Amino acid sequence: MSNTNANRTRKLLGVRPRVAAVVTAAVCGSVALTGVASASEPGNADVFASHTATQLADTTHGQAQAQQTAAADAKTKATVKAKADEAAHAAQAAAKAKSDKSWVSPISDDYTLTGHFGNTGERWASKHSGQDFAVPVGTDVKSVHDGTVVKAGGNGAGDGPAYGNAIVIKHADGTFTQYAHLSKIEVTVGEKVDTGETIALSGNTGNSSGPHLHFEVRTTANYGSAVDPVGFLDEHDVKI
Known part of the structure; x- marks a missing residue:
């Protein structure tokens, strides 16, 4: 091989690695830039905000349901107590009425x-x-x-x-x-x-x-x- 052809071959081989490195760097840079762009895109921020709002709404709804349940339980207990008190008063009245009727005259014959x-x-x-x-x-x-x-x-x-x-x-x-x-x-x-x-x-x-x-x-x-x-x-x- 002549010196001229050998030089040409070395030049071509020396250029290719540098081109590959540049291409690789370019691809990696593109991926990195793509990742940065993904985090900063407006659409993704909207998704995050929407998710946060949903969590807050769920929490508020849960608290409201708990309060409603507590109020309903308190009302039920009050109703049960009122009915129990009413039944107790009715029983006392019935007992008194029965007791009153059980009194008699000391003489049942003519007097x-x-x-x-x-x-x-x-x-x-x-x-x-x-x-x-x-x-x-x-x-x-x-x-x-x-x-x-x-x-x-x-x-x-x-x-x-x-x-x-x-x-x-x-x-x-x-x-x-x-x-x-x-x-x-x-x-x-x-x-x-x-x-x-x-x-x-x-x-x-x-x-x-x-x-x-x-x-x-x-x-x-x-x-x-x-x-x-x-x-x-x-x-x-x-x-x-």
Whole structure:
């Protein structure tokens, strides 16, 4: 090969690597520029903003739903409580109505009302403390309501000889009832009695002008705490 041809060959070979390097650099630069351009294109920024807005909207919607759920739960609880309170009040009213109806007169046979509560006269040391039911000796005397016998016996069961044989019963509402001038006592202290149960027979014992039952309603078991028995029974739907 001549020197001239050899030089030509070397020149061609030397040029090609440089061209390849330039082309490679150009391609890499294009890729890099393309990446920069991609990040800065307006369309891509819109996509990012849209995604952020969607996340915010979802969060706000979730919070609103949570608040609505909490409000609904609170309303439900309030409704349930109101219904429970209403049911409790209705039950109390029904219990009172049942209790009121369960009171009865101490005498179920025929009777005549004689000495009344608050009467005065020589027959009493002070005002009359009960209601008298004139009935024959041996008439059944009933407990006006269920309760427990707390006093029973002669000498007015501890209230004095004027009452003769007597019984005092304590009822669940804290009221006490007394039955006096009895000919026979059929219960004992501590015994439970039912409404309308026969507890004694009427008589004429103690300070009595004739056969009758002396009936009292008291706030305690003892003499001196009597209230109007007719008015009390009337409040419990018992007419005498």
